[in-house]
Structure formats: structure tokens, C-alpha cells
Amino acid sequence: MSHSPASTENSVPILKVRELKVHFPVKRGLVFQRTVGVVKAVDGVDIEINHGETLGLVGESGSGKTTLGRAILRLNDTAGGSISYSGQDVLALRGQEMRRLRKNIGMVFQDPYGSLNPRMTVGNIVAEPMLVHKIFDNKLEIRNRVMELFDTVGLNRSMASRYPHEFSGGQRQRVGIARALASGPNILICDEPVSALDVSIQAQIISLFDRLKLEQQLTYLFIAHDLSVVRHVSDVVAVMYLGKIVEQGNADDIYRSPQHPYTQALLSAVPIPDPAVERKRSRTVLKGDIPSPLNPPSGCVFSPRCPIAEDRCFVETPISRTLSDGRRAACHKI
Amino acid sequence: MTEALLSVENLHTQFRTEGGLVQAVDDVSFNIQAGETFALVGESGCGKSVTALSIMGLIPNPPGEITSGSIQFGGVDLLKLSSTEMRSIRGSKIGMIFQEPMSSLNPVLTIESQLAEPLKIHTGLSASAANDRAQELIDMVGIPDSKTRLKQYPHELSGGQRQRIMIAMAMACAPRLLIADEATTALDVTIQAQILDLMQEVTEKSGAALLIITHNLGIVARYADRVAVMYAGKLREVGDASDIYAASQHPYTVGLLRSVPRLDSEKGTPLSPIGGEIPDLTNLPGGCAFNPRCQWAVDRCSVEEPELIEISQGKQVACFEHASVSLNV
């Protein structure tokens, strides 16, 4: 994250998503179901993550960021496009191969209360990936590895025989991280991993992610709506709006000079915890609500809220272009 | 100093839980002046929402109970009022907005009837006058197409619009105090900015005071004139927003400020989180409740409870070591 190798240009992408589409049919009727519409939760998304890099995926609710993360692990069906993980076609994987993919890509969930089985001891929760992937031959090795993982994520070893309800939110999230690490993945997909936690606990978990990245050369897909958190962890940032990526590129560039009007508005809406700075900032407060993904606007999806939209924005869908500094943005006005 | 609009004195609110008696609000005192924006900041379980509910007279009893203290509002002690009197204060003099507007709106009534009803009760307006006023209010909170919106039901509106309706309802009788309890936490950032701007605008226009209850330090920095930081049921630091952020003198405030990543920070700035866990209210550490997580803690802190004392004009801190506490250590 913060101290990552800056040589992002010449490394090979470990994860590559091309033109990915995830559509959810909207059904009516109980017995004779008919499709009455389609939610294009992810609609033609391209992202690449290089080894050892953190891609921060930001967006508001309904942007499709969570769906994208789940689609990479094949937790959702896709409607088109391709995903490749170190050269392997993820969408073509079946059965055993798919399980191997899930060994190599770990996932941390948002909800620290719901993501742990209440009837399993946390030790067993962390051990489970090792059991199902048959990483060790005997129980003693698994046990030792669980203990190591507890140390790694900062949990007390003696807590392994307890049940999730005995832990605080932050501790549960540490258990979730230990579980994600247990199969020895090289990519971690973190879906809003700190948004349910208190401020002081958030910082602890983010620091843990920082440390893990350094120690274990992890690659992250970090999904969050909190732009300050994403700023802290990311090397590369992708901004999503209604199923499309509107801007993506180097995190420093994007935060310093956002080009897409949505990115600009999003950044200016986040207050900085310092009155001296915050009250002097000029802000663009967006009008209106995020449109329903069931009925997205024509042309550019952002056009109805865009402060600088012109006639063609309402008709013509902008194509993502590469700008001079290497970032990509989808806007007619750049 | 002029008479404060709201003056909370030594408020104690406790809850009977399975784990024992919990002092959710423990000796809390603060004032809110007319027209100012006051922020109550803290993490979950610190007692900030219970404080707001105590002011509103909405503490469920049992298991909760206000055991002592006073809440002076416009020269009246709210704790001495009957529940009927309190209800009329709630509808007209103090407005409140909650985190989840859906739970405060009746799903089977139209927006119009929900807005007009309290107007008829509290101001004695006729039905048609109340409906006209309802439309005025909807226009005021910036909901376009007010005529059709009034006929709709809550589920037909977006989260942001529902929160606008809540603001309209809260402001309907021109209250002198508006309490927003984590009112924008569930909203997206761009909507959050709209709603907070709106709250600031409507309270400024009507001269009402605004009490913002939040865990978001960014929101406090943008909107609050004065801030009170709460931890484990007690106020730890109270002062002007600019002063708290620039020169906090309580270790907890300092820790919080250092914990939040900032949009404008240099890349690679490491975070320095507060270690440890938020304590369980049924099992608080002795002395100052923050001492196990505090880097400035001395022996005395684990035995003795520091009082909230005024250390300079308008600034109060509850810490023995406040003189040596600073953001830049």
C-alpha cells in the first residue's frame, strides 16, 4: 500500500478484467417467472492489477463495485467479458480448478458480524480453508499454522477455541482476514473491510493491511466507498458509477487532479477532518440522486447529475480514453 | 455570556442490561447557544446517542432511566415535564432526525398526511392550510416536483429524499433546536453533502441551533462551531472546533485525529491507530476509562478519574496530563 514498489509500469498484471458484464434479471411472478428487466450491475469494466499493487475501487451504492469483486471469485454469474488470473481464463474454470482459484484469491467481507459462522470456533473458521484445500497432511501442522495466523493478524492464541460472538467487531475482522490468508493467497479482495468498524478500530485494521502487504507481497483489490481510506491504501484507483468505470489511473494523479466531473464531485464531497483546511475548500455538491440501475440514463450515465454536461452527453456514451499521464477516463469533455 | 438555549447539567442515564447496570451517560454537562452548531463526537457505545435521546425524553424505561441531572431548555427543565408536555416540546420546539428515516416514517401513509398531521396538531392549522404548508416544506428541503411527491409513499423515495422529508418534518413547527443523530451515516458521500448542507441552511435561516451527533470527524470539521468528544459515557474534551482540531489536549481526541486517513495527506503517511479495544461499559477499567489505550497515561490515571475542567476560555478537558498532550508528539 503506502510503501509499495513504484515500478508499476513494467510489471505483469496478475489480474486482468476485460469488458466484464454482470447482469441481474429482474423477475416477476411466483410460479411462472418472467424477466421484466435487467440490472446491469457491471457493464463493460476493464481493470488490471499488477503483482504487489493495490487497486482501490471506489464508488457509491449501486455502482457495482461489490458485484465486480464477487464476479472475480465467480460468486456471481457473468454476462460477458473475460477475467484472467496469471494468464488463466477464470470464467472457463470448473469444479476443482475453480476451488484452486479460490485458494489463490482470498476475500475479506464487509460485515464482521455476519461473515463468521456463529456455530464454529474461530480456530476452526481459520483452519477451514486449509482443510478444504488439503494444504497440510496432519492436524498438528494445521493447528500450528492457525496459531501463526493468529499472531500475524494480532489475535491472542488463547482465543482460538472461542466463538465469534465473544469478539468485538475489530477482532472479528481480524479473524476474517486470518481466514482469507489461510490458504496462502496472493490476491486479497477486500470488500468494504473497514466501513462497519469504529474510527479507532478502522485505523488498526488498515495498518494491518499495510503490514501484510509488505510482509507477504500481497496484491489487493480494495473496494470501498470511503475515499480517504482508499487514498491511504491504493497505488491505483478506479472510480465506478452505475456499473461503469469513469476514471482510473495512478492514485496520486487522480487525487491531485481528478479529471472526470464525477471524480471531482466525489472528492470534493468528502470532508477533511481539519476545519482550517475544510472550510476554505471549494466544493461542487452534486444535485439529485444516483439513478436506479434498473433504468440507467441514456448517453453518459453521469449526465443527469453532471455540472458540465452538454447536449451530446445525453445521447452518446463516452468511450474510455487514455490521457497523457496514462490514466483512463470516460468523458466527452476532457 | 447569554443564557444558553440548551443546558445539560450532570446528566446520568443508565441502562439495566444482562451484564449488569450500565452507566451509558455519566455526568455529562454542556451548553448549546441559540443558533450555533454543536457536534457530539464519539465511537459506538460512547453514549452520544443516549445523550440525544435523554434530551428528547425518548429513553425507553425500562431498561433505561435518567437517574439525575437536569436539562434546561429555554428556561424549562425537560426532565421535570410530564410525558404529554414533553411530547408537545418534541413536536414543536425540538426536532430530531435519525439515521434510518424509514423507521421514522409510516410506510402506509402518504408523505402529505405524515407532514400535515403534526402541523394540524401542534399549530391548529386547518386541513387545507396544513397541506399547503406541507408543500412549502417539501419545496424548502429541495425535493423537486413537490406536488406528486406529496402523494407518494416513503418506499417510493430514495434514501436521500427520505432524509429530506425527515428534515421537513423536523422543521415543520420551526423548532429552536434540531438534533441530527448520525443522520447521514447511511447515505452516500455525495448525498451526505447535500443533506448536511441542507440542514445547515434550514437551521441558519430559522435561527435554530443544530446538534450533530456523529462519528465522522470530517463532518464535524466542516459544519460544527463547537465540539464535545465523548468516550465511555463521559465528555473528554469540549471546545471550539478550530481549537480542538488544531490543538487538542485530550489523548483520545488526539488518537482519533491521528487514526483517520486524510484525503489531502501525502501518500505513504502511516496511520497511528489507538491500540486496544473500545471498553465494554459493563466492565470499565478503573480510573480514567481511556488509560489502558493511552500513551500519556501515568500511574494516577488508573486509580483516579479526571474531572472535566476548564483549562482556557471555552475549552474543557478531562485529563491529568493535558498540559503535555499534543497532536505533534
Place this chain on the structure above:
Amino acid sequence: MTKTSDLGSEWQLTPPLSTRLRGMLGATGKAAKRDIVLGMSISLLFLGLFLAVFAPTLARTDYERTDPVNRMLPPSTDNWFGTDNWGRDVFDRTIVGTRLSFLVGFSVTLISSVVGVSIALIISYFRILDAVMMRFVDGFLAFPTILLALALISLIGPSIGNVIIALSVTATAGKIRLVRGAVLSLRESTYVEAARAVGVPVPRILMFHVLPNIVSIIIVQATFTLASAILAEASLSFLGAGVPEYVPSWGNIIATGQGYIQVGFHISFFPGLFLTVTVLAVVLIGDSIRDHLDPKLRGRLRTTAQQ
């Protein structure tokens, strides 16, 4: 955060079955000692089992032979529960009836629970199977239980084994519907999703992530099934689809007494009392098992015990 677990207990991946069994029995023993109602419930159930096995040898009269001279006698020192309309001793018939009632009740509960839960778990993961099976179940549930059981028995012939089969089939349909609903909602839970995300295969998800979390529903439903099966057996016997009238079962005796409820209240009352007490005991034990299987409640039980 509450610290309720034993600090001393070391975590083990899978403790040997013997330790787990010992733990469970030990916990039950301790709970029974602490909780007088639970202790009594367990003792009552054991007493019932004892009667089911030995009652025919304990009976002092020939409980199947009619004795018209002594019919409809009220309870006395000779006939503790009185005699019925055929002059048979109600006490003897009741304790002997335990055997049949226990057999039907527990068999139906066990069979329908195991089969129903298994089917529900499996179909909830296969959409087409689910659609077919559920229409089938809906069809079954559209008929009154007794009517359906009666139809089945008329197909396969009246016998105690067939009563068990018929009642199990109808009880299973209800279980499938109930458990399937619970499984479907659990399947959407984040922890099941998390298990999928780490590559846990479906059978393991069902066994370790879904099943343990629906135990309380299964137990509550099982206690209900037990009571209704014992009663249903009576109705079937009454209609001539079960065992003959002279063979005692609680249901049979209650059914016999029904016609004489105003003149011979005792005939139905005593077997009814046995039935009520049994069902109550099972419900209480089920409740306690459920609490002890839930780590959250278990912790709370332990802390309240310490206070």
C-alpha cells in the same frame, strides 16, 4: 465483548468423538443438576422408556380382556385410574400403552426429521429438483394429515409399521417446507458466502455451515411432531386404520374415553395426562438442547450460573 469461554481449554481442530460425547453428556448432567425442571423432564422420559419396555409384565390385570360387570368404575384403590366401558383397568392399559405411543411418536419424529432435513438440504442447492419437489410437497400439505395417512394405509394395509410409515410421510412433507425456507435464507448469509469464497465444497457447506444453524428450528419442529404423531396414531386407530381397539395405546384409550367423557372422565384423563407430561418433557428437553447447542446462549447460561 464478553469473555465467557473457558480460558483453560486449548483449541483443537477436531476433538475426538469420545471427548465431544463426554463433553455433551457431562454438560447435560451438569445442566440437569442445576435446572430442576430439566432434571425432572429427563427422569420422566426415562420412566416412560422403562414403562415401554416392562409395563406388560408389570400389569396386574389382563388389560385386553373385557369385564362388563366392572365397567365404568371410578378411580379407587383397586383400579387406580378406574375402568373403562369394557371394564378394563385404565391404569394397566395406560402404562402398557406407553410402548405403542413411544414407538410411534419417536419413530415418526426420527424418520421424518432425518429424511425431511436431508431432502430439504439437498433440494435447496439444486434449483430444478427444488421446483419439482416443492410442488410435490405442496400437494401433500394440501390434504389433512389424517386423510392422507388414511389413504396411504388403505393402500399398504393397517399395521403399526404402516402407521409409522404413513405418519412419517406426512410429517416429512411439513419438515421439508419448513427447513427448506430456513436453508434458503441461510444460503444468502455472508458466512455461507464466505465459505464459498474460500472454496468450501457444497456438501461441507451444508454439513458445517447450514445444518448447525438450523438445529433449533429442527428441534422445535421435532417436539411438535412427537406430540402430533402420538395423537395421530390414536385417530388412525380410532378409524380402524391402526391397531385394533383392544390393543392399548394412549391414543386408543383417549379415543375410547371420548364417547364417555361426561360419565367417565377418568378414562381419557389419565392417558391424556401421560401424553401431556411426555410432550412437555420432550419440549423442555428440546429447549435445553437447543440452548446448549447455541454458543451464544451457552455462554450466557454459564455466566448466569456463575452469578
